[in-house]
Amino acid sequence: MAERWFVGVDIGASVTKAVLxxxxxxxxxxxxxxxxxxxxxAAQDCLQRVAAGVDSVPEQLERIVxxxxxxGSVQQALSRVTEITCHARGCYESFPQAITxxxxxxxxNKVIAVTAEGDRHNFKxxxxxxxxxxxxxxxxxxxxxxxxxxxxxxxxRATGHxxxxxxCTVFAKTELLRLIAQGTPxxxxxxxxFRSVVKRIVEMDxxxxxxxxxxxxxxxxxxxxDLVSDAIGREVLVPDHAQYTGAYGxxxxxxxx
Amino acid sequence: MADRKEASIKKIAAIxxxxxxxxxxxxxxxxxxxxxxxxIAWCTSVGPAELLRAMGFLVYFPENHGAMLGATxxxxxxxxxxxxxxxxxxxxxxxxxxxxxxxxGRTPLSDAYEGIESIPKPDVLVYNTNQxxxxxxxxxxxxxxxxxxxxxxxxxxxxxxxxDVHVAGIAGQLKALVPTLExxxxxxxxxxxxxxxxRLSRECSDLWKAVLETAAAKPAPLxxxxxxxxxxxxxxxxxxxxxxxxxxxxxxxLNTRVAEGVAAVEGERQRLYxxxxxxxxxxxxxxxxxxxxxxxxxxxxxxNSWIFTALDEQEPFESMAxxxxxxxxxxxxxxxxxxxxxxxxxxxxxGIIFHEAKTCPNNTNCLHGMHLRLHERLGxxxxxxxxxxxxxxxxxxxxxxxxxxxxxxxxxxxSRRQAMATPA
Numbered sequence: 001m002a003e004r005w006f007v008g009v010d011i012g013a014s015v016t017k018a019v020l021x022x023x024x025x026x027x028x029x030x031x032x033x034x035x036x037x038x039x040x041x042a043a044q045d046c047l048q049r050v051a052a053g054v055d056s057v058p059e060q061l062e063r064i065v066x067x068x069x070x071x072g073s074v075q076q077a078l079s080r081v082t083e084i085t086c087h088a089r090g091c092y093e094s095f096p097q098a099i100t101x102x103x104x105x106x107x108x109n110k111v112i113a114v115t116a117e118g119d120r121h122n123f124k125x126x127x128x129x130x131x132x133x134x135x136x137x138x139x140x141x142x143x144x145x146x147x148x149x150x151x152x153x154x155x156x157r158a159t160g161h162x163x164x165x166x167x168c169t170v171f172a173k174t175e176l177l178r179l180i181a182q183g184t185p186x187x188x189x190x191x192x193x194f195r196s197v198v199k200r201i202v203e204m205d206x207x208x209x210x211x212x213x214x215x216x217x218x219x220x221x222x223x224x225x226d227l228v229s230d231a232i233g234r235e236v237l238v239p240d241h242a243q244y245t246g247a248y249g250x251x252x253x254x255x256x257x
Numbered sequence: 258m259a260d261r262k263e264a265s266i267k268k269i270a271a272i273x274x275x276x277x278x279x280x281x282x283x284x285x286x287x288x289x290x291x292x293x294x295x296x297i298a299w300c301t302s303v304g305p306a307e308l309l310r311a312m313g314f315l316v317y318f319p320e321n322h323g324a325m326l327g328a329t330x331x332x333x334x335x336x337x338x339x340x341x342x343x344x345x346x347x348x349x350x351x352x353x354x355x356x357x358x359x360x361x362g363r364t365p366l367s368d369a370y371e372g373i374e375s376i377p378k379p380d381v382l383v384y385n386t387n388q389x390x391x392x393x394x395x396x397x398x399x400x401x402x403x404x405x406x407x408x409x410x411x412x413x414x415x416x417x418x419x420x421d422v423h424v425a426g427i428a429g430q431l432k433a434l435v436p437t438l439e440x441x442x443x444x445x446x447x448x449x450x451x452x453x454x455x456r457l458s459r460e461c462s463d464l465w466k467a468v469l470e471t472a473a474a475k476p477a478p479l480x481x482x483x484x485x486x487x488x489x490x491x492x493x494x495x496x497x498x499x500x501x502x503x504x505x506x507x508x509x510x511l512n513t514r515v516a517e518g519v520a521a522v523e524g525e526r527q528r529l530y531x532x533x534x535x536x537x538x539x540x541x542x543x544x545x546x547x548x549x550x551x552x553x554x555x556x557x558x559x560x561n562s563w564i565f566t567a568l569d570e571q572e573p574f575e576s577m578a579x580x581x582x583x584x585x586x587x588x589x590x591x592x593x594x595x596x597x598x599x600x601x602x603x604x605x606x607x608g609i610i611f612h613e614a615k616t617c618p619n620n621t622n623c624l625h626g627m628h629l630r631l632h633e634r635l636g637x638x639x640x641x642x643x644x645x646x647x648x649x650x651x652x653x654x655x656x657x658x659x660x661x662x663x664x665x666x667x668x669x670x671x672s673r674r675q676a677m678a679t680p681a
Contacts, residue, residue, distance in 0.1 A: 069655055069659075081666065082659050082662045082663040082666060083659070084659070084663035084666070085663060085666045085667075085670075108656060119670060119671070119674060120666075120667055120670060121638075121667065121671075122638070122667075123640075123663055123667070125656060125659070125660055127643050
């Protein structure tokens with residue numbers, strides 16, 4: 001009898017991720033790519049790649065759960081579940097205890113409360129504003145003429161304490177111009193951008209108990225974890241492959257369905 | 258998890274009558290403008306409509322027009338015109354969409370009713386600030402534009418218990434309107450006509466209350482989204498026999514649904530309370546989403562705001578004053594919280610959606626921690642959806658969709674756990 005695969009596909013605003021589990025719940029394949037303008041194509045590509053990872057083809061992937069902004073695009077999905085539930089499920093699998101999850105995504109941030117039994121009992125999302133999200137960092141990297149991937153490396157070189165006070169991405173960019181005009185070193189400005197992200201996060205919620213951080217921003221910019229840890233005065237946990245947590249949670253839900 | 262099902266909104270048969278009624282209402286106003294008689298009074302939603310009807314005015318409600326601008330999404334195009342002449346995008350989007358539409362020479366009435374070219378020009382504009390101060394500013398703009406008198410009532414706010422002092426204060430202001438109104442109509446106020454208008458208004462209110470209370474049944478025969486449509490006669494025709502006749506048609510239809518177990522939302526799993534203004538431009542989208550999620554929004558503060566059980570024909574001015582002051586929007590937070598608690602109990606509510614309307618802080622009750630206090634006291638979960646009544650620039654479809662879906666997933670999870678914990 002052919003082995004059964006369980007797949008979670010997370011079509012995020014910026015990046016689409018897929019995770020494939022085997023029957024025992026082990027991760028057997030992962031794939032990601034930019035979501036671009038065609039969510040379905042991004043999802044199909046990721047599904048194809050995780051299927052290839054187990055010498056299979058997408059048609060054999062019977063149990064797929066789709067999540068993320070583009071979850072409605074995946075017609076062959078068994079069900080569609082919000083990324084809030086999927087992140088909660090994925091994080092709890094890695095850290096089976098009462099946790100407060102902070103997911104920093106491309107377009108929005110979420111704070112999700114999970115009980116010691118794994119029940120998601122509350123959540124918050126950022127407002128209709130990109131401040132404090134991955135999109136904000138993309139904007140800042142662009143303004144500093146630096147590749148996004150190198151932004152945290154730049155920030156690591158900062159030695160001072162520069163802050164952006166504005167609430168809003170557009171105003172923050174105006175502040176940035178002022179800093180540039182004043183001759184503030186670029187690493188200081190880069191770190192100020194990350195501080196700004198963290199300020200938006202701690203404004204969303206008191207972040208009680210054990211904090212776990214997930215999402216692409218966390219996966220690629222560990223400085224955000226360190227800054228959140230500094231802000232709350234406690235250690236922050238990060239699951240392996242933090243960018244894939246939503247897709248992983250979706251795959252776990254597919255397996256449990 | 259929330260699997261989506263193909264779903265369509267169940268039509269309420271009485272809607273045909275309502276459409277005819279509403280057409281009649283607007284054509285009557287249009288005819289009055291063209292013929293110069295009867296006189297037209299503009300009135301805020303809980304302004305002294307009974308008094309105006311008793312004095313022979315046809316009554317036009319600009320907030321209803323604001324809702325139409327929102328529902329047709331014309332507001333999105335007209336608000337910027339009001340912003341451009343100096344009205345802030347942060348104030349009431351009924352006001353900005355309405356004034357913007359006037360500046361642009363547009364109205365959704367023209368699209369809905371052939372031959373109507375404009376909103377009806379008033380002979381007098383009468384406000385009650387129980388909704389907000391914005392209505393006064395709104396009327397002031399038109400009053401200035403057309404050189405028409407703007408008169409009204411300044412309401413109390415943050416009212417705990419409604420006392421005789423409140424009632425005397427508002428009743429006094431209502432009586433003070435009469436000489437100006439008499440000077441416009443050229444006729445003295447006939448107290449018998451006022452008593453009759455108050456009686457009709459009360460009867461309409463009682464029927465509307467009974468309509469909304471049918472949703473206490475499980476499954477609910479109508480939802481908040483239905484009520485935002487079917488409330489129209491209670492809003493624009495209270496104090497008339499036509500409104501009463503309409504609810505005498507609607508109520509039996511809903512009672513039949515209850516008797517036959519007909520659900521507005523097939524497979525109703527969760528029951529929610531909507532606190533705050535509707536998102537007029539997304540009513541259908543939201544109604545459909547909740548339908549797909551097997552979730553019925555069974556009650557709301559908003560639709561309940563046209564229930565005036567204090568109206569009493571024996572004491573017309575005093576009872577109008579009491580009814581307008583008992584309104585949820587002017588009450589203190591402790592009163593509001595007790596009110597919502599009663600609604601949660603009456604309608605078996607599983608969760609609350611607070612709509613944080615960007616341009617309507619007066620009708621937004623989650624800004625000062627009410628959602629937290631209710632959760633702490635009652636354990637009822639809630640979410641806050643940032644948005645607006647008419648300005649869709651303040652509303653993110655995708656974020657709202659995800660929040661609502663995630664909330665229902667959370668409630669479904671809680672229901673499953675409760676079911677597992679309950680011995681067979």
